[in-house]
Amino acid sequence: MDFKLDKSHQLQQQLFRSFAENEVRPLAKEMDENETYDLGLLSKLQKYGFLGIPYAKEYGGCGSDTLAYTLCMEEVSKVDASTGIAISVHTSLCCSCINNFGTEEQKQKYLRPLIDGSKVGCFGLTETNAGSDVQGAQTVAVKDGNDWILNGSKIFTTNAGFADTCVVFALTDRTVPASKGLTAFIVDLKEMPGITVSDNIERMGIRAASNCIVTYENVRVPADRVLGPMGKGFKIAMGALDCGRIGIAAQAVGIAQGALNEAIKYGKERKQFGKSINSFQNTQFKMAEMQTKIDAARLMTWRAAIAEDNHEVFGPLAAMAKLFASDVANEVTRFAVQAMGGYGYCREYPVERMMRDAKITEIYEGTSEVMKMVISGSMKLK
Amino acid sequence: MKIVVCIKQVPDTAEVKLDPKTGTLIRDGVPSIINHDDRAGLEAALQLRERVGGTVTVVCMGPPQADVALREALAMGADDAYLLSAREFGGSDTYATATIIATALKKIGFDLVITGRQAIDGDTAQVGPQIGEQLRLPQVSYAEELDVDGDYIFVKRQFEDSAHVLKVKMPCLVTALSELCEPRYMSVRGIVDAYEKTVTVWGFDDLKNDLNPEWIGLKGSPTNVFQSFGKKMRDPGTLLKDLTADQAVEAIMEKLIERHII
Incomplete structure (x- = not known):
């Protein structure tokens, strides 16, 4: 260790x-x-x-x-x-x-x-009626000769505005639940006729990120672009989200540490009642608490990452890391805005942006509630 | 073309403080970096290699911790790396340092040697030129542009108010200014590769056939630092602005009288 x-x-x-x-x-x-x-x-x-x-x-x-x-x-x-x-x-x-x-x-x-740095990728799973519950998925792929014809619409596809390649999930068997009827396909967003990428969806935070609705209308996909076994799309998507949660946990740690660093820097210079606000014990104790939580979140994230690198079961570890780190990111960014007072609330300083950005880490790639489902599911409670 | 770049690991002066008692650098907890001019020299070497082919070798004299500086150079794209590290080398001044590095360079072989102009911790600007002298190489210092054509290099050498362009036949030595090149970042893959490569470590025994122990280390150093001390900060002067000549004279006289100077 x-x-x-x-x-x-x-x-x-x-x-x-x-x-x-x-x-x-x-x-x-x-x-x-x-x-x-x-x-x-x-x-x-x-x-x-x-x-x-x-x-x-x-x-x-x-x-x-x-x-x-x-x-x-x-x-x-x-x-x-x-x-x-x-x-x-x-x-x-x-x-x-x-x-x-x-x-x-x-x-x-x-x-x-x-x-190798030539192309950018994205991932199409979420639909208007299929968020945490993938059973609502309506995008379908129908066999036509050697090809598949895709129809449907995916929402919140991050990177879609500039991505070249998308791994998209569509129902290839509507007679079974989506968890058994989804199949993954590799599509070229920029080259395949029938694909439309919407303008950026207006959001509260991570506003620089590209996030769009991608519509598939009679998109012809050759059979060699089917990814993994037929009907195993749900498993592939869940595996990817396990990996993704490690990244989101690390993102949350970064947002939190970035915001705390800004508050520390500001608090050294900002003078009230004749001394820097960092010289008040209240500020010091709050900063100590925040740093402790960030460190704990970071260690949980590293643990999940190392488990993945060692080919161990890491899904629940990733879920715990994301659940905790995203909560910490929200708490720390709220603190940073509070510690910097009126200036923290102003766009001149980055902490208001960080506070807006932090919120999404509790939502995407599985909400905090879904994280609790994953974690409790691994605890043999029943 | 075989290019050898000499680099030095130095404390990051942006974060360094002086010990008020001894006047020396407090190195504890200060991050180490590749000296700025040396990084520019390395970048120039990498760009030359991209244009005309060949190899880029990096050489660093320093303690075992300087390994990371060489890994960084490898991660930027250098082909191989040598660390010159030995107890016998400790305490060397610029002359003794140049002696050791020149001995290593003879063993490594080169067409072109690039060093930084000067290191931000010592500021002597001597080691590069001394290596050139000891190897009896033509040398151009203060290079702000560098190109190659066949067996010749073309160097734009910076002066205070002018510049010279020199054409020099290789083998030769160039000392680089930071302005020579904007260094690239390491790449992620470069770092992974750098730690899969071997940094060759040469101690005294590896160079002793060509190295007189009397010429190196503390006893081989013609100079030594007798005393070092920080400068005392002085108050900034008073700026008198927007005055006519007569008003200025009057104001200055007033100040001189006020301070009992006249």
Whole structure:
């Protein structure tokens, strides 16, 4: 049991931190206000390998691991949670499905460009009537000769505004429950006729992230783009979400640490009643509590990541990490705004954005309530 | 083309403080970085390699912890790395340091040696030129642009108010300014690869055939730091603005009288 990062991970953390400070921080406020992700920044993320961290070098990835991926997620989310989710959806949701369930040919053809920095991925599962309960899914795929014809609509597809590749789930058997009738497909968002990507959905937080409705109208998908066994889509999606929750937990840790760092910096300089507000014991004790919670969340996240790297059962660990870290992110960002008072509430400072961004970590890739279902499900309560 | 880049691991001066009693740097808890000018030199080497092919080797003299500086250089794209580290090398001044590095460079071989202009902790700007002298190489210091054509390099050398462009036949040595290149980031894959590579560590025994122990370390150093001390901060002066000449003279006289100087 060693809680210290090894040298390679320390150096990776140093890279993520300096990149986030120098390249991401200067753009974060403007991207939030414009509700648009900077594509120049996206290509820099690709160039330095941020979109292929835990994947094998033989497919064009970085050959690093999930732990390093959480370090990346934390460092970028400290300054911009929208960058965090762009990386997370691409890495954990889209690429993990192809990496874990793709054939050798599919990995060479579809995974390689995603993880070597040429293409960006997204993931289409959620529908208007199928959120936490996937049974409401209505997107269908019907066999036509050798191909499949997709019809339906997916909401909240992150990265869809600029992504090339989407792993999308559709019912191939409507005679059974969705958990047995869903199949995964790999589609080209930009090239396949019949796919329409909506404008950005207006949101409270992570406003720079691309998040759209993707509509499929008679989209012809060749059979070699079926990912994994027929009818195993639900299992593939749930496996991807297990991976994704580690990323979201790390994102939440990053948002929390970023906000606390801002409050500490501000509190050193801000003077009231003749001294800096950080010299009041009330501030000090609150900051100590916040840092303790962030550290606990970080350790839970690392534990889940290391379990995944060791090929152990990690789903419940990831759910616990996300449940706790997302709660901490909301508490710490609320504190940071409070500690900075009127200025914390102003858009000139980043903590109001962080407070808005924190909320989504309790909702996406499984709400906190769903996390409790996953955790309690693993506890043999019945 | 074989390019060798000499780098130094230095404390990050943005975070460094001086011990008020001894006047020396407090190194405890201060992060170490690759010296800025050296990183620019490394970037220039990587760009030259991308244009004309060849290899980039990095060399660093320092304690075992300097390994991480070499890993960082590998992660930026260098091909191989040497750490010159030995108890016998400790206490070396610039001359003794240059002696050790020059000996290693002879053993490694090179067409072009690039060093940084100067290190942010010592600020001497001597080691690069001294390596050049000891290897009897033509050298150009203060390089702000660098290009290569066949056996020749072209270097734009910075002066205070002008610049020279020099054409130099290789093998030769160049000392790089930070302005030479904007260093790239490491890449994630580069870091993973860097820790799968071997950093060759050379101690005294590896170089002793060409290295006189009398020329290195504390006893081989012609200079030593006799005393170091911090500067006392002085109050900023008073700025008198928007005055006519007569008003200025009057104001200055008033101040001088007020302070009993006249």
